[in-house]
Amino acid sequence: MDYDDYGSNAVELAVDLANADRDDPAWAAAFVAAHHEWFTEGTALELTPRAVKAVATTGDLVREVAVADSQAQVMDRLNALLALASPKPYATDHDGELHLHYAAPEAGALEQLTTTVAMGLSQVVVQHGWQRLGVCAAEGCGNVYLDTSRNASRRYCSNTCSSRSTVAAYRARKKS
Numbered sequence: 363m364d365y366d367d368y369g370s371n372a373v374e375l376a377v378d379l380a381n382a383d384r385d386d387p388a389w390a391a392a393f394v395a396a397h398h399e400w401f402t403e404g405t406a407l408e409l410t411p412r413a414v415k416a417v418a419t420t421g422d423l424v425r426e427v428a429v430a431d432s433q434a435q436v437m438d439r440l441n442a443l444l445a446l447a448s449p450k451p452y453a454t455d456h457d458g459e460l461h462l463h464y465a466a467p468e469a470g471a472l473e474q475l476t477t478t479v480a481m482g483l484s485q486v487v488v489q490h491g492w493q494r495l496g497v498c499a500a501e502g503c504g505n506v507y508l509d510t511s512r513n514a515s516r517r518y519c520s521n522t523c524s525s526r527s528t529v530a531a532y533r534a535r536k537k538s
């Protein structure tokens with residue numbers, strides 16, 4: 363499976379947002395700052411309290427897509443997410459490679475974020491199937507992940523969670 367194009371990279375932004383730790387009140391500002399490469403150069407990255415709530419809603423919807431257990435549910439949730447987006451595709455080669463952006467370059471930070479997440483996630487789901495997004499099966503993790511394995515068999519967000527769970531299962535077997 364080829365995840366090299368922009369739409370597929372944008373899904374990583376969606377996954378990161380769903381997994382963002384919200385304990386710190388400044389979490390959304392920190393998230394945007396850490397992902398500044400996704401915004402047009404010169405975009406003001408400050409977020410109003412209202413924008414922070416909207417960013418949280420977008421993250422929640424990405425997670426809801428990941429936990430959905432039917433195509434109908436995924437469609438409903440994707441459409442809720444897409445309703446928040448204001449796509450205005452345009453071609454750019456700002457990084458040397460010709461590719462498409464989904465949000466208008468002059469749009470505010472919130473609009474760029476919401477639109478890139480909604481369109482990036484939708485592209486991947488539509489092209490590769492609704493089960494490609496999942497939630498880590500490791501105890502106490504709960505991270506959303508994108509399953510790029512050939513047979514869509516992934517269950518964990520990372521190798522760390524995978525080996526942690528294998529060890530836990532082994533210990534549990536040994537005990538019983």
Ligand SMILES: [Zn+2]
Nearest residue numbers: 456457461463
């Ligand atoms: Zn770009």
Ligand SMILES: [Zn+2]
Nearest residue numbers: 498503519523
């Ligand atoms: Zn995990």
